[in-house]
Each structure stands twice: as structure tokens, then as C-alpha cells.
Amino acid sequence: MSRDRDDTVDELSRFLIEYPDTQYIDAIFVDLCGIVRGKRIPREESGKIYHRGVQIPHSVYLLDVTGYNADPCGRGFGDGDPDGVGVPVPGTLTAVPWAQQPTGQVLMTLANGDGSPSIVDPRNVAERAVHRFAQLGLEPVIAFELEFYLLDPERDDNNRPQAPVSPITNQRDAATQVYSISELDARAAFLDDVVASCKTLGVPASVATAEFAPAQYEINLHHVESPLAAADHCALLRHAIKSIATRHGLGATFMAKPFSALTGNGMHLHLSLVDASGRNVFDDGTETGSEQLHYAIGGLQAAMAESLAVFAPNVNAFRRFAPNLYVPVTKDWGVNNRSVAFRIPAGPSNARRIEHRVAGADANPYLVLAAILAGVHHGLTNRLDPGAPAIGNACAQTDADLPLQWHEALRRLEQGTILNDYIGRDYLEIYGAAKKAEMDRFFQYVSAREFDWYL
Numbered sequence: 001m002s003r004d005r006d007d008t009v010d011e012l013s014r015f016l017i018e019y020p021d022t023q024y025i026d027a028i029f030v031d032l033c034g035i036v037r038g039k040r041i042p043r044e045e046s047g048k049i050y051h052r053g054v055q056i057p058h059s060v061y062l063l064d065v066t067g068y069n070a071d072p073c074g075r076g077f078g079d080g081d082p083d084g085v086g087v088p089v090p091g092t093l094t095a096v097p098w099a100q101q102p103t104g105q106v107l108m109t110l111a112n113g114d115g116s117p118s119i120v121d122p123r124n125v126a127e128r129a130v131h132r133f134a135q136l137g138l139e140p141v142i143a144f145e146l147e148f149y150l151l152d153p154e155r156d157d158n159n160r161p162q163a164p165v166s167p168i169t170n171q172r173d174a175a176t177q178v179y180s181i182s183e184l185d186a187r188a189a190f191l192d193d194v195v196a197s198c199k200t201l202g203v204p205a206s207v208a209t210a211e212f213a214p215a216q217y218e219i220n221l222h223h224v225e226s227p228l229a230a231a232d233h234c235a236l237l238r239h240a241i242k243s244i245a246t247r248h249g250l251g252a253t254f255m256a257k258p259f260s261a262l263t264g265n266g267m268h269l270h271l272s273l274v275d276a277s278g279r280n281v282f283d284d285g286t287e288t289g290s291e292q293l294h295y296a297i298g299g300l301q302a303a304m305a306e307s308l309a310v311f312a313p314n315v316n317a318f319r320r321f322a323p324n325l326y327v328p329v330t331k332d333w334g335v336n337n338r339s340v341a342f343r344i345p346a347g348p349s350n351a352r353r354i355e356h357r358v359a360g361a362d363a364n365p366y367l368v369l370a371a372i373l374a375g376v377h378h379g380l381t382n383r384l385d386p387g388a389p390a391i392g393n394a395c396a397q398t399d400a401d402l403p404l405q406w407h408e409a410l411r412r413l414e415q416g417t418i419l420n421d422y423i424g425r426d427y428l429e430i431y432g433a434a435k436k437a438e439m440d441r442f443f444q445y446v447s448a449r450e451f452d453w454y455l
Contacts, residue, residue, distance in 0.1 A: 070437030256360030299379020306416025
């Protein structure tokens, strides 16, 4: 047994001593759609998680949002549905604060039978992109932000989602009170539970704000030095928020555009790069940042069109893109400007960074991370000029080159060349096939509007 395996087994022993009433360990993983799946293992059998891993089909990572296996690229029915081996990610074993029975959970990653990383695991895909920066002597420093809505668990008379009733006013939330403290007060019990749960989970949740719509909130995560850990935190935070909302008699959604007339939910990623000495190479003492920062933005611009199928993973995600909604509809960058795709936030120069504002909150954080790092690395190595920063409103009109419909985005992903070198053509073909099958199934459904318009 290796020293690393000894350490992870010790992690389990320490956990069971700290939480002696634990009855189950949930071995969890994050699939292509960002959904948390896994196996619940009784305490007395939990040692096998660390000693020999957990058998799980590779195809489970490739299910669509409904849990359907479309056999993308012959993976599932076509290859006999073979198992891979789920391996625990060190340092991720924690208690589950919302569990009805004392339960732990550990994040897993998927390996092939020979121990090599399985290409179907999005976490492995992201790790492949992260490793490219070591060749440059740089380390990405990442933090995610997530927007979400709280919902009444009951739909309205038209079977549509609706905002919950405020526990303070006893009225249904209807006003848009961005940055409202009173709205945070109204949901203090829920938000306090989220903060406490995040401490238990080791998720560095930070600022909470009320956003631009009734019962819409944003929670920021602190930046961390491990890009993969940052994506872990994002996935775990999303899982925690939905679970805790249920405990409070609420729903929570990260759907990119749950209300057509209201603002959508975004997944913003903050990125800087540090060298071996710990210096932020984006900092040159100016508000616009260094030459390396500009090259990174140039690469993000070059990769944006072929990456949109990752940033917007379903038909609803593309409803978020429209002019004058503080949602990127161009490839512009700018300083302290929320109308652009690639924003340089104000603040001290040693914290100079890029805020990537394109992805929806329901995207897979590992794949978002991989696509962004691919663009950044491509820009740095090819010294791509992003052009001048935008001044004023950059989202009044859409860029005709951006594929802002699902089928167009999947076509651009298929035709793209930049992501191939970082994510791998094999995984991109699997992802594209899975999403194409999901799209086809979606459009087979005859909607109520079709009856209204065409019957």
C-alpha cells in the first residue's frame, strides 16, 4: 500500500473517531451535467472505499439531466457498460450536516481498471487542463461565484415556478431589491445554515448578496491555490444549497433562466496566475493589468465561441443571453465593467484578476474550469492581443460570431480546434454526442405553446 493510500485510510479512521455515530458514508461524484450521484455505504463496509475503491459504471458519468443514457459514442449499451473504480479525493471526507441520519460523504474520482484516470470524469478532464500550466511555471488561482433562486415548492396555477413567501412579511417575494439587507434578513435562517454547513464541508463560502430578482441570491467562494479544489467547492456548494433549501421547506434552482422576465443565474469564475515565487503575474501596478493578463483574455476571446456549449449546457441556458442584462453577448473585456465577458474588477493591483462572466450557474464547474484554462493557456502561449478594453455598455448588441443557440453552439464545439489540445477530442466528442441526444429528446416534446399557436 502506498503512502498516499495509507494517508487516505487514516483519513477515514480519524473521521470515524471524530464522528462515532456515523451510520453511512456517501461516495459521491459529479457527472457530465454537474449532478451529484453516488453510492451510500454502511459504516461497517466503508473501509472498502479506501482499500479497493467503489465499482461504478463509466456510463453513469454520461447521463443527461433526466438520468437517461443515450449511449454517447457507444459508451453504455454499446460497450457492455463496464465498471470503473471510484477513488476518494484526499481531504474531502466530511460530515453531511443536513442528513437525517449521521452520515459522511467523500468526493470520488473515476479510474480505469489499470489505475489511469478515466476520460469520462469531468474532474479528470479539468486536471488535464490544469497540468498544462506547470509547463509555464504558473499556477492558476481560482474562485467561483454562484447565483441561484429560492423557490416555493408549490408551482403556480400555470405549473410555473414562483418565489416563496417571505417569513417576515408573509407576502410572496415580488420586488427586485438588489443588495437588500432586509431580504438577507428574511432568509437569515437558511443562509446561516448554508454558512455553517460549508464550514463542516470545508467549502470556503464568503459574501452573500441579494441579487437582481425576487429571492435571487449570490454566494461567493474564497479563492484557493488548487484549481481542482475550487471546482470541488463549487460543485459541493451547489449540492449543499439545494439540500439545505429542502430542509427549510424551500426549493433552490441554479437553472440559468427560470423566469423569462427576470435576470438569469450565472457562474462567474475569478482567475489569476502566480509564478513560483507566489507573484501574481497579472499585476503590473495598473488597473488594466499586465501583458500576460491581456494575452490570457485574447485566448479566452479566441475560445469563447467553441466553449459556449460547455458554458451553456442546455436549451434554457441560452435564454440567459440577451442584450442589456449584464450577461455577456460579445467577446469584449473591460475594467470595472459588468457588461463585458471578461471583467477586470477594481481593487488593489496585487489582486488583479479576470472575472469570467459567461457560464450559467447550471454548468459543470469542472468543464467550465477546463474550458477557461484552455483559453488562457492558448492566449499566453500564442501571445494573443485582446484589443482595447470596452468603455460603457458592451452588451447592447450581440456579437454575430457567437453561437447563442444550443444547436449552433454544439456545432461550433464540434468544429473547434482550441479545446481539442486541452480537453481532448475524445471527451469533446462524447460530450457533444450526449448533449446532442439530450437536445433531440427535448425537441421531441410537444409544448403547450405549440397547441396555443399551431393547433
